[in-house]
Amino acid sequence: MELLLSNGGKVTETDQHGVTPLGVAAEFSHTEVLEILIKNGADVNAQAPNGDSVLYDATGTGNTDCMNILLENGANPNIHNLSFQLPIHRAAYEGHYQALRTLIPITTRRALRLSGQSPVHSASDGGHTHCLELLLQSGFDINALLAPHVSEIYGDMRKSPLFFAVSNGDKMCTEMLLKSGAQPNLDPLSCLLVAVRSGRRAIVKLLLAANADVNCYFTAVTDTVFPTAMLYCIKDEAMMQLLLNHGLDAAKCFDCSHEDTLNDFIILYATLLCVIKYSY
Known part of the structure; x- marks a missing residue:
């Protein structure tokens, strides 16, 4: 890296996917390369054509060393991609507990509101109960609803975190969400109907016990x-x-x-x- 940079290599050059060298280094958890590139002027808030930030790429690996290097050098955790996803959503979906702990206190409520989705949705979709527990302990709403601009992306018009767990057939997550106060009747297409249609009796029993509208x-x-x-x-x-x-x-x-x-x-x-x- 140092040889290339000393001979005219540009830290702003992108690959065929529009990703900068810093984004590639973040994606593959190369901490030393990250430091060299940043030292040579790489933009820590560069985004790929799909809107993924360098920090978003680093979060996908769960490598907190890479994340901390970026954050210490000014990376913004509140930049969402074209799918309205923030780094905190990526951490929750992938089940990277330590990365999620890092991002919770520095992700703003405004950024989450503008994204139209909660990391609780992401943790439910990924099936990570340990991340769900952390988010609930941190004050996130278990019954948060997707904003219309996100909900309409899905053909079933889903809104609640519980819907993600039920539609994935995830009994463990469904049980954990219901025990924590998730309401089963918040979606246009009821969670109960989703479970009945897919023949998942164990989940149907859980929903009926939680007063789902039969x-x-x-x-x-x-x-x-x-x-x-x-x-x-x-x-x-x-x-x-x-x-x-x-x-x-x-x-x-x-x-x-x-x-x-x-x-x-x-x-x-x-x-x-x-x-x-x-x-x-």
């Missing part, structure tokens, strides 16, 4: 009052029985706001047979 609806699926949970488990006897035992309103299967047709009658008749069979 008679919730997802209007994007149907414009009737036919119970959405019933719709998702019509071929799963054990799941249907579980839901019925927890108050699923089977009578709603026979309420129809549309004109009666032969099709409607056949559907209702088949449903009646199912309900009668599974109720006994």
